[in-house]
Amino acid sequence: MKLLALCVVLAMAQAARKPVTTKAPPTLESVVDQMNELKKTVEEMTGTIGTLSRQLMLQQLNMEERIRSEGDSGIKQIRVNSGGTKAYHAPSYVGSRFLSVHDHDNNYRTIGMGEFIAVLNGVEFRTRHNDYGLKMPHRTRTTFHAVEDVPYPEVPPAVLKKATVQEQITEMREWFKAWANQDYSKRDYRPYFKPTLCYLEGAWTTNSKSLDEPFSSDRHHIDASSWFDLQEKIRFTSYSGRKSSLENYAYLPTTVMNLLNGTIPQVAQWNYRIACHPLKRDLPLNRLRVVDDLAARMSYKRRIGVHSLSRAARFQINPRDSNTWSERTSSYGLLDQLMEEVPGKDNYAGNLTDDAFESTAYEYYAKDSKPINVAYYHRYFRTTDRDAMGTSSQHRGYADANIFMAMTTQPKIAPMTVKSCKKGVCKTYTQRWTYAVPLEVIYMTPLYRWNPYDIEFKGITGTRRARVVTYGGRNGGLEKDRAFNGTASRIYYQTPAEFFSGTTTEKDSADTSKGIVGVLDKNGVVRRVASSGTKIVLPEIEGIGRLRTRYPVMPIHAEGQATWKELAALKDLVMEQPRYLSMYNELPVGVSATMLANLNKTVASDMLLETSTPSGNEHTHTIRLSAEDIEELKQGKYMYVLTSESMGHSHSLRVKAYKRRNKWAYYFDECDGNGSKRCWDGHRNMLYVIEDQE
Incomplete structure (x- = not known):
């Protein structure tokens, strides 16, 4: 202990002998140098942050572009809860139920629908358990996400006039029978059985902090205190394989939408909602047909008729507003007409014009050159100038056949800005867009009010x-x-x-x-x-049977893949062999040439479109019409067709037919949707059937 004390004393003495030095005060010149050095460091860091932020933004774009090229907008997957000895035993976009639909028919306005993964315009996300309400955009208010109840149809007065309940039951059955048979000659059911189109809508929103519940459900809500909290719960459940027991978590991505001053990231939050729109017109039941999903049928060994009344069934809307179906290519069709009734985020009062790149978007088939109201959902439009392919008709997106888009003025939707320069004159365009696909058609019946x-x-x-x-x-x-x-x-x-x-x-x-x-x-x-709420399929009604009221029509993401298209073609060849015998390279065993000749009526007919005057630019296009198409034309109907490409362009035609000297003649009375009977490059309006088609 004494030795330790001696060491301390010696150390203190040594320290006392050292001279005390003081640091010279900084000069103005040294301070300026330090400030310049700091400024340079900050600029370098700012530039680095800006570069990294932009790279992050471009990485998101790259991922979205990849998804867009790999498939269309639509449903991708539902939750897997079982498997089996075959790959198709496990759910994909469908298992025992398409879209995980179910019944909450004891609820006044609730539509049963579970979770699913979907893609909208390249953005992949996962919903919570939806169970959405029958709500529509508000008809007068333009407040963000202002909604009102979809009005229920009235009860037919002929039912209410009956004195007893049993008499009302008997009369009400007659109205359901008329609807089931689509016979409005004695009882016009159309005012009392109203089709409602429900849709899935998504958008990038500016609210990236506080959680915003996108649509009401009396059974479910997003179970998180903030977007960050939701993201952490999704990360944990994905990491651990767990889930919210009430299925109240949703994976909704974020993105760097813009860079303020080239450096500060502006983050946008993806959000979605489900809403409905009561259609202005009747939609006959024959405009809907069941899609043959073999995996779903094979899993439960259902024939197509039984499958059509099951919860696994999904449906397609006839591209043509026709009682008959024809397997053919199409562009603008009935679904476009229906979706163009659906407003975007500005609700029904919205009225906007898309004039980006000094090229105004016009209605696809307008005869009066009216700009299309892009505040409503649409996918086809035309412009007054032609693109590099020589056509003025355009489709939203590059390869997404299913996407519908609407523009909005809502500040809660993240904007995007672009600068376009032509002949030294530059203009800046800032727009806000939302995206949608049809979800299901629900037929409202008098049972809601009766x-x-x-x-x-x-x-x-x-x-x-x-x-x-x-x-x-x-x-x-x-x-x-x-x-x-x-x-x-x-x-x-x-x-x-x-x-x-x-x-x-x-x-x-x-x-x-x-x-x-x-x-x-x-x-x-x-x-x-x-x-008395909404049922997928009504129970048996005496003398009528079971009637379906919910028709899911949501498209499938994978349908946009090349492999899906090839397999779909192969499925038709296998499942509808007699119809497509002419497509076989070698006839199947047991099929003779005579049988093939009798079946050739299903082969499409090619027709030729020629230029009318020599111009040094002579060329032809072809269109293809099926036997069913030709029959409809002979009945006085018309149809829109898209020609083949020639000289770097194609045409959209409205085709008709008439009888001349006991022979049928085919012509078009509208070209490229501009109301003109002539195309811009001088084609005659008469069409010529190409003979000797095999």
Whole structure:
């Protein structure tokens, strides 16, 4: 211890002998040098951050472009909950249910739909459990995401006039029979069976911090306190293989949308919603046909007729507004007409023009050169100037056959700006766009409103007025003390049970309806009633059968792949062999040349389009019409067709037919959607059938 103390004393003495030096104060020149050095460092760091941010932005673009080239907008995958000995036993975009659809028909306005992965314009995302409400964009308000209830159709007065419930049931069945048979000669069902088009909409939004619930559901919501919280939950569940038990997580990506002053990243958040639009017109049932998804049918060994009434079925809308179907190429069609009724984020009041690159977008088939209202969803348009391929007709996107787009003025949608210079004059264009695909067609029926027992509706479940419905342990039993005391938004039963002749319908663990329940009317009498909300397929109706009211029409992402297209062609050759025998390189065993000759009527006919005057630019185009197409033309109908490409361009024609000297002649009365009977390069309007077609 004494030795340690001696060492300390010696060290202190040594330190005392050292001279104390003071640092010279900085000069002005040295301070300026240091400031310049710091400024240079900051500029280098700023440049590096800007470069990295731009590279990150371009990486996102690269990923989106890759997805766009690998498929179209549409559904990609539903949640996998089973497998099997064959690859098709595991769900893809369809398993036991397409889009994970199910019934919440005990709810006043809820449409049952689970989670799925989708792609919109190259952006891949995963939804929460959707269970969306029957809501439409507001008809007068333009507030961001302002919505209102889709109006339910009225009950036919002929039903309400009947004196007894049994008479009303009998009359209501006649109306459903008329709808099922599409016969409005005696009972015009069209005002009371209204088609509603529901759609999936997505956009890049400017709100990247606080969570924004995109659409209402009385059963589900995104379970997170912020976008960051949601991202962390998605990261963890993907890492661990877990999920939210209520399926309330969604993977919604973020992106660097712009760079402020070339350096500061402006982040955008992807969000989506499901909304509906009541169509202005009737959509006959024969405009919808089931798509033959072999994997779904093979998994459950269903024939196509049984499959069409199953929850695994998806449907296609006829490209032509026709009672008959024809397998042919098409461009602008019935689906375009329907989607052009659907507004973007500016709602129904929206009215915008797309004039980017000094080229105004016009309606595809307008005769009065009217600019297209791009505030509504569309995919086809035309311009007054022609592109490098010589055509004025354009399609939104490069290779995405399914995408519909709408422009908006909503500041919550992230904008993008581009500068375009022509002949030394530069203009800047800033636009905001959203994207959509059709989801399903729901036929609204009078059952939503029909209430022959005059049962009282007591409002939203959970409110004070609605609590009486289940108060005291009431659970829908048929005893007076167990029957529901009226109805509420999530206990919506008012259809007489006797209206249906059976309760047999496909069931699912996600369904919530109790079937037949007891409900007290205003006089305290127990009534046996069934749910009155939206059902995928109605139970059996006496003399009619089971009727489908929900028709999923969402396109498939993989349909845009070259392999899918080749397999689809092969599937047609295999599954419809007699129809396509002429396409076989070698006839199948058992098929003779005579049989082939009798089947050649299904082969398409080529027609020729020639230039009318020598111009040094003579050329021809061909169009292809099937036997069904030609039959329709002979009935006085018309159709739009796209010609083959020649001299670097093609034409869109409206084709008709008439009989001349006991022979049918074919011509076009409109070219490239401009209302003119002549094409810009002088083609005659008469079409010539190419003879000796094999």
